[in-house]
Amino acid sequence: MSEEGVPVLLYIYDLSKGLADQISTYILGTHIEGVWHTSIVVFGQEYFFSQEGINEYPLGVFQSKTVLGEPQKKLTLGHTQVPQSVFQDYIRGLGTSTFRGSEYHLLKHNCNSFSNEVSNFLVGVGIPSDILQLPEIIQTTPIGATIASFLEHLTEGITNFRRNRQESPEFEQLNSAIEEARRNSLALEERRNVLNEKLARRERKKNKKKRRESKHRISADELTPDSGSSEGSSPGRQRRRVRMADSVEVISGNGDDRGGGGKLPSEVAEEFEQEEKREREEKKKQRDPPVVFKNAVDVQEEFDALVGLIDGKMTPEEMTSLEELHQYMLEDEGSWALGDGFLNFIGRLLNDKSLSEEASVRTLNVLACAALKDDVILLLHQDRREHILMNYAFDFDRLPLLQQKALALFMCNLFENLSSSEWMLYISEWQYCNQSISNIRVTTKVAVNSLLADDPELRDRGSAIVHNLACKEKMHQNKKLRRMLPAGAISKVFDDVAVELSMALLQFFNNSPPEEQVFRTMKALARFCQISSQDVPQLVQMIGPPPTKFSGMSPRVDEQIALVTKKLR
Numbered sequence: 001m002s003e004e005g006v007p008v009l010l011y012i013y014d015l016s017k018g019l020a021d022q023i024s025t026y027i028l029g030t031h032i033e034g035v036w037h038t039s040i041v042v043f044g045q046e047y048f049f050s051q052e053g054i055n056e057y058p059l060g061v062f063q064s065k066t067v068l069g070e071p072q073k074k075l076t077l078g079h080t081q082v083p084q085s086v087f088q089d090y091i092r093g094l095g096t097s098t099f100r101g102s103e104y105h106l107l108k109h110n111c112n113s114f115s116n117e118v119s120n121f122l123v124g125v126g127i128p129s130d131i132l133q134l135p136e137i138i139q140t141t142p143i144g145a146t147i148a149s150f151l152e153h154l155t156e157g158i159t160n161f162r163r164n165r166q167e168s169p170e171f172e173q174l175n176s177a178i179e180e181a182r183r184n185s186l187a188l189e190e191r192r193n194v195l196n197e198k199l200a201r202r203e204r205k206k207n208k209k210k211r212r213e214s215k216h217r218i219s220a221d222e223l224t225p226d227s228g229s230s231e232g233s234s235p236g237r238q239r240r241r242v243r244m245a246d247s248v249e250v251i252s253g254n255g256d257d258r259g260g261g262g263k264l265p266s267e268v269a270e271e272f273e274q275e276e277k278r279e280r281e282e283k284k285k286q287r288d289p290p291v292v293f294k295n296a297v298d299v300q301e302e303f304d305a306l307v308g309l310i311d312g313k314m315t316p317e318e319m320t321s322l323e324e325l326h327q328y329m330l331e332d333e334g335s336w337a338l339g340d341g342f343l344n345f346i347g348r349l350l351n352d353k354s355l356s357e358e359a360s361v362r363t364l365n366v367l368a369c370a371a372l373k374d375d376v377i378l379l380l381h382q383d384r385r386e387h388i389l390m391n392y393a394f395d396f397d398r399l400p401l402l403q404q405k406a407l408a409l410f411m412c413n414l415f416e417n418l419s420s421s422e423w424m425l426y427i428s429e430w431q432y433c434n435q436s437i438s439n440i441r442v443t444t445k446v447a448v449n450s451l452l453a454d455d456p457e458l459r460d461r462g463s464a465i466v467h468n469l470a471c472k473e474k475m476h477q478n479k480k481l482r483r484m485l486p487a488g489a490i491s492k493v494f495d496d497v498a499v500e501l502s503m504a505l506l507q508f509f510n511n512s513p514p515e516e517q518v519f520r521t522m523k524a525l526a527r528f529c530q531i532s533s534q535d536v537p538q539l540v541q542m543i544g545p546p547p548t549k550f551s552g553m554s555p556r557v558d559e560q561i562a563l564v565t566k567k568l569r
Helices: 019-028 059-066 084-095 111-123 134-139 144-167 169-222 236-253 265-286 299-308 314-330 343-351 355-368 377-386 388-394 401-416 418-423 438-453 456-470 477-486 491-509 514-532 536-544 553-565
Strands: 006-014 036-042 045-050 051-056 073-080 429-432 435-440
Touching: 006 111, 019 059, 036 111, 036 388, 045 111, 051 084, 073 111, 084 111, 111 377, 236 377, 314 343, 314 355, 343 355, 343 377, 343 388, 355 401, 355 491, 377 388, 377 418, 388 401, 401 418, 401 438, 418 438, 435 438, 438 456, 438 491, 456 491, 456 514, 477 491, 491 514, 491 536, 514 553, 536 553
Parallel strands: none
Antiparallel strands: 006 036, 006 073, 036 045, 045 051, 429 435
16 A cells, blocks of 8 residues: 555446436436446545445456446546455445445445445545436436336335345345355455566566676686686576576465465465565655553543443443444454444443542543554444534533543544544534534544643643644645635635644644644644645744754754744744
8 A cells, every 4th residue: 555545436338328418408407427336446446336235356457257348437526545355344344334225225225325325435525416316306306206206216116125035034145155255256356466476577587686696706707717618608508497487486486375485375375475465564654653542541440430321321232333333343353343333332322420530520531442454444434424522522612621622532533544544534524513524624623622622631632633734645635736725615614724723823823732732733833834825824923932942952952943934034
């Protein structure tokens, strides 16, 4: 995975093959460009939703097997930092819940609904609204309403038929087995292709090294007194002999199950996986390391205290969610252990006034430990439905101090992994308390309020959140393009955030914070000067205090001060 992530594309097919564009005005009374079918393309696979459920094909296979042919449009939705393994778990979860084949509805829950859901999960934005609104447009026309009614009855008949069939356990088991076999076959084929590619790449490196060594050996032979002998007199012959030996070695390596130095393919694959893991860890080290608090709380202690506080007050369904939380946090099960209604359980623990304030604090502390897990993104994605976590965080300034500290810890620790940190920067908006808010707006509000708090521990966590935000690569992307956009454009949100956080930093500098916090915040200010290269430096000059106030505190602080000063005019 590159630093900017894996590209996510939307493939758009016209089911009418251009006919809707030509005759829709005459039939419906309104122009429709096409009847759209969409799919998501990521990790070399194409995903779409139909009456068979979620379909997955290697890139290019779907086009060759259907009359649709090539997509009419290919739209780049963005880049994702979600790991492929986490995404596959997510897709499997959708396939057994909201996007089962029996849930398909031609007008209300179709391929475009699926593409929109997955797009939001991967990159934080949906697909174009005109695609999603097409059924509504059709239904507003006189004949469109008739067509919609007919299609709805037809779809209901298909759905009822499917549901009746699904009542048979044997039928369900057979379907599951077939689907599992198909997925395993695709996964095996993909794994085999990757393994072959890596083996070939390793073989090419080995051959290149041998040719280089052979070249040096031949050059050395030409300088020896024996260079006139029959063995040493023909460098060309020696080169040909080396190439032939290489060819023989490659063939024997491909023909023997124990290629790669007498190792089984599974052993070679394991070596490659370990090598890739080391590469991922190396990339993680190369990025600006986020400031997180891994040992701030003891998860066992927090969970036990939470159980004691809510004992006898939960419904059976909520007790199931509590057990799921235990499996995820203490038994080290994956996030697949958390059910679809898990966040509703968390929402009650955070917002129910009949429970003690301590229950909310303990819940947030457990979540702060969960934030450090690399698959927490699957839990966070549930929040896109009702925004339980983000709506709660938006009211940060109204929360008691202990809840503020625990919430700041949770949000700070979410920067540990790329996918969860990207989630905090999502710009998709929703309405809450008559305001348009988004993940990035909520994250910014928590950061500012924490940084300027009276409590020293909360200030410390606030300085960490601001530092982590400033170091996010996404904040620095498309800076020149954003400057060309008009004020208020949604894509300029990162520039607005940089200005808002910079103003908070300058206010924070009026105090006398410790060196660690000065370093984090001065580094953040230096980054914000790069993100918004006009507005932020002007703020520094107009509002103050000057960055040089902290000169001499430490070499690393002086280095960041120099970067800020360089941007001042």
